[in-house]
Amino acid sequence: MSNAWSILNNPFKNKGTAFTNEERKRLGLVGTLPVEVETIEQQAKRVYDEYKNRPEGLQQRQYLMEVFDTNRTLFYYVMQHHIEELMPIIYDPIIAPAIEKYSEIFQRPQEAAFLSIDNEDDIKESLKNAAAGRNVKLIVATDAEGILGIGDWGTNGVNIAIGKLMVYTAAAGIDPSEVLPVSLDVGTNNETLLNDPLYLGLRKKRVYGDKYYHFVDSFVAAAREVFPDVYLHFEDFGRDNATKILKQYQDKIPVFNDDVQGTGIVCLAGVLGALNISKQKFTDQVFLTYGAGTAGMGIANMMYREMRMEGLSEEEAKKHFYLVDKQGLLFEDTPGLTPEQKPFVRKRSEFANADELTNLEAVVKAVHPSVMIGTSTNPGAFTEGVVKAMAAGTERPIIFPISNPTKLIEAHPEDIIKWTEGRALVATGIPSAPVEYNGVTYHIGQANNALIYPGLGLGVLASKTRLVNDEILSAAAHSLGGIVDTSKPGAAVLPPISMLQSFTKTEARAVVQSAIDQGLAGEGITDPAKVTEEMQWTAEYTNED
Structure with a gap:
């Protein structure tokens, strides 16, 4: 390949029409581009105008990805100048259909590393090949068992790692040449994918157990060997694996799991913000987590650790937490408890009506929470009865229905504001418009992990x-x-x-x-x-x- 084509096809080096005449001569680009030399501002206007001309949603994202594949600098220039508008396009919620159609519309691997559990010996070589000599400092890796609200998407889930890294660069200025998305392909239990002739991943059921953990260990060891200073971000692992993998490495290397920790941090920040408004103490709050999966337990753990940092003992701190899942309030004898849930379960002897605490409204009336956070993906679960029961027991109820996408939200902000007569302090997991109520405009915070x-x-x-x-x-x-x-x-x-x-x-x-x-x-x-x-x-x- 000629020098000209190697430059024009390298998204980290390509400037397109912004190459100066001097650069064109020096780099062998004369005659390979239109004669007009443009500024990045001119290029960005063309990109943005064309983006606006595309049908809303996935087609807009596909166009932006074409720019991403061609010219990283121009892509991020446009992103950084329109970040609020473009975040939902390049990430949540448009990332969901982009993941579902990944194999169907695949064009380029976008400098990702694709690691297969069937080819464990190739991990180190694969990482080196994907990096192509770049000094990688940040990896987002996923096995895509638990994507957003859409579940198991196998190799298609690499899009979540690509999208996450886009946000790192657009929001915080992480050098895009120093990041690497990684797909850990261990199979999929998604029958639609397994039966799809266009699916690009392993056509086998998910591997679990020792072989799976050995594969993850091999990846982590190879990543640290090839990129000694790398920061590992794990994303959208399954409920049973996410916390276990995090605990395996968090005391050894710089590692982060966004589902376990990110949601917890942003919810903690939201609660702290709410308490800045209500002027109440953190250690006086009673927390109800509705949905005790990976995200819900990450939130409970983050709040618990904050209680401990505020000076409460383990025993005192745990008295402030209640977990509600499909079975209702979780007790010591509830079948199927996860290791993460067990430290926070309650004793039946605490309640005269323990056997009746099988629905959210009954639990709220029994425990009088001041903070209620929903990660259940159970749409409409925060009913008028639930919210009014909570508001009856606290002056400024803190209510965060953060399940997403929109169709899975536990309650809409306008309803919560109305049902509490404007007293509730609300954050959602999706972008929410301000709510007008009794002459006051209520701004709704978004508990988006991108804040953290x-x-x-x-x-x-x-x-x-x-x-x-x-x-x-x-x-x-x-x-x-x-x-x-x-x-x-x-x-x-x-x-x-x-x-x-x-x-x-x-x-x-x-x-x-x-x-x-x-x-x-x-x-x-x-x-x-x-x-x-x-x-x-x-x-x-x-x-x-």
Whole structure:
């Protein structure tokens, strides 16, 4: 391949029509491009105008992915100038149909690494080939067993890793040449995929047990060998594996699981924001988690650890938590409890009517929660009766129906505001329009993990921390406080996505400071602002050699 084609087909080096005449001569590009030399601003206007001309949703995303495949700098320039508008297109919710159709519309691998449990000996070679000499510092890896609200999507789930890394760069300025999406293909239990002649992954049922964990171990070891400073982000693993894998590595290397920890951190930040409005104490809150799966238990654990950091004993802290799942309130003798659920279950002897606590409204009336967070994917579960029962027991009920997409939300904000006569402090997992009620405009915070993981990742990389522990995660959550003016009526409990690029820096600096204070930061790192600034990449063209 000629030098010209190798440059024009390298998305990390290609500038397209922005190559200057001098660069075109020096790089052998003369005659390969139209004669007009454009600025990145001119190119970005063309991209944005064409994006707006496409039918809304998946076709818009496909067009943006064509730009991504061709010119990373231009893609992120457009993203960073329209981040609030484009986030739902490149990530949630449009990522869901993009995953479902991944094999059907596949064109390019987008510099991802595809690792197969049937070819474990090829892991190291695969990582090197996918990186192609790039200095990878951040990996998002998924086995795609538990994607968003859509379940098991096998190799198609690599799109979730690609999308997550887009948000890291657009929101926090992580250098796109230093990231790597990884698909851990261990098969799929999705019969639609197994019977689809176009499916690109392993055509076998999911592998579990020792062989599975050995494969994950081999991947982690190879990743750390090939990329010694890499930060590993695990995404959308199945309920049974997510926490187990996180615990396996979190005391050894810098690792993060967004489903276990990210949702917990952003909900903690939201609760802290709500308490800034209500002026109540964190240690006085009673938490009800509705949906005790990976995300729900991640939330409960994050709140529990915050209680402990506030000075409560283990026994005192656990008294503040109630778990509700399909069976109702979870007790010590509830069949099928997971290891994550067991520390938070209750004794039947605590309740005179324990056998009746099989539905959410009965539980709310019995335990009087002040904070209720839904990760159940059970649409409409926060009924008028449930919400009014909760509001009867607390002055400013904190209610976060965060299941997504929209069709799975436990309750809509306008209903919660109306049912509580404007007293509820609400966040949702999806973007929600402001609610008008009795002359007040209530701004609804979005408990979107994108508020947390980009800034956290920037801080982890900037600090070169050896571990990502609870103190660092708490620092990330607390850093979002003070960004919203809580004195205004109807203030949101979390800052808006539109401010994402500014507060990721604030968050990263807090993470670096925590790593420094704990003695976890890399040698010579003493200035959080300086190292954060140095770590950030900017979407602008540089001179090509």
